[in-house]
Amino acid sequence: MPERDAMTDDEIGARRLAAGQDEVEPPTIAGESVHHHQEKPVLLSSSEPLAIDPLHDEPPVVGAGETSIGGSGRARIGDRIFRGLAGGASGLIIALVALIAVFLVIKAWPALSDDKSNFLLSRDWSTDTSTLRFGIVDLLWATVVVSLIAMILAFPISIGIALFITQYAPKRVSKGVAYVIDLLAAIPSIIYGIWGITVLAPKLRPVQRFFYHLDFIPLFKNRGFATGTIFDGGIVLAVMILPIMTAISRDVFARTPRHNIEAAWALGATRWEMIRLAVLPYGRAGVVSGAMLGLGRALGETIAITLILSKPATGSPFTTSIFNGGETFASKIANNAAEFESAKSAGAYIAAGLVLFVLTFLVNAAARAIVNRKKDFV
């Protein structure tokens, strides 16, 4: 890398930045990626296509405005620009999350105000633009139940694997195991979907028939669905959220203070007793937040669930059975993506997306709050 004078760098930087500022309107996307021999201001111009709201790019521009300060300030100009760029990128992320909420609300509003049904309490879903009638009860039910099944199944297994990796397996083996679990996360969800519906679901039929014997419990009533049930979806989702739940538990278990572990050994604990005395109490918050992150992932999973769940006939009665087809928020949107031609009917789906966004936001925020509170304690 050729060494360049700091001042020259600053001047070039300032000029580029000023130029970039003028050209905010037509964003030039010349395909500049990060190579660390490029001048930093180039990064600004390649970040601009995302700048949906130019206001939020303020910080770097403010920094550039101050380049006219003379001599002694020069060394700090580079710093200001750089800090501004980095801060601007951070501001952009914050703005993006806010904009997601704002735009979904704006686009959902006309449809929501025209909704002849109660959005929160109705089971209707008709997006015929002359009479919009839609509500989220069925979607909410399917989404929550399929995610809960996944979480209940994946939770104990993920803890088991995390304990296996951190407390049981020798170090070499545990690295391999961790890699294998990461591979599960790397498989695209559409492949889980086609595998789930064409390979796994037929094999789950006997399990389903077994549960029919327990149909005095409303959850296990026979609704006449051979495959493509909420139960099938939940099992595939369990596999899909296993890696993230394992990863979080693994992290907190691995960070168990060594003196806690040794104290347990010194008391003559068996391995399981050591885990109960030292590892699990320490990792509880992490495990809970991992489970909630998994839940968040499950709530929003789209294509696998879209491919797996069968749609029940319109107007079929509400049922609490998990051996029923159904549509989640995400699969409803994905199934009807082709019918977004009218703004009103698209609005109904965007409203469903908004509810999903709020749902995942709450679950994820809660998960982070739990894990961060834990951090403060340690």
Next chain:
Amino acid sequence: MTTISAPSLLSAKKGSGSRKFKNSLATVLVYLAFGIALVPLVWLLYTVIDRGWKAVTSAGWFTDTQRGVTFSDKGGGVWHAILGTLEEVAFCAVISVPIAILVAIYLVEYGGGWLARVTTFMVDILTGVPSIVAALFIYAVFLATFNGQFAGVYASLALVLLMVPVIVRTSEEMLKLVPNELREASYALGVPKWKTIYRIVLPTAFTGITTGVVLGIARVAGETAPLLVLVKYTPNLNGNLFSGFQASLPLMIKEQVNNLNQANSGTAYHLDANGNRVAGAVANYAPDRMWGAALTLIAIVMILNLIARFVGRFNKVTQ
């Protein structure tokens, strides 16, 4: 970090009766949990390779498109889909990488203030945003508000929302690992902070960041939901990211699933496991193509993951 070996000898003697039993039970359950997790992984990979192999090894798979090929026709390839996936993901990376690395730099090098705290929180939230919601957002902005037409570029923009948090997270970890002594040595020589970051910190963390970028690419390469909403599938080759329908591997798989259902619903016909025609005279090659495209996609994602691991080996800061 992991287990402590010496005291475990002691505990082996100590365990008796129900304590010993509980300990063994826990051991069995923990091993069982790992075994259970392996089942779907092995089963899925076996299925994809077993059923996809035929199509992937057929002539012209990587060089032909699906132009004019119906579900009952033999032949055709995935070139159009690979090209679409590459373009969409590359464009997404070009936008995501600089933003994400700048955010990570801010969090690590300038962090501590309220902006850093809010950003960390928002990156967490962005990590949890479902891909379909990201797609709806881009739809609401570019297609519904600015009247854009379906095109690969919008899918890329939705993927940016999914890729940025992945890269921020890994880059942040890597930047944190850069020893403070390096920064201090640089400051002591009178080098300004920005230049220290640019010339000292970033190059030191470079391989780690690269790993994060490749993992981010691997994550979005298989995303389907945004493509479903923002760009339509075409069996033809379309190299133009900015206009027209564009194929991609996930959309091609979805298209084959549609044909699968079509063929199963009454009028059409399919080959059974032995290659015999069932209920009619028209063969259905959609399953072959579906698994072939799935195998191609998995192969690409796995290769990216392996590259990430391989690059990670040369990491200066974690060694």
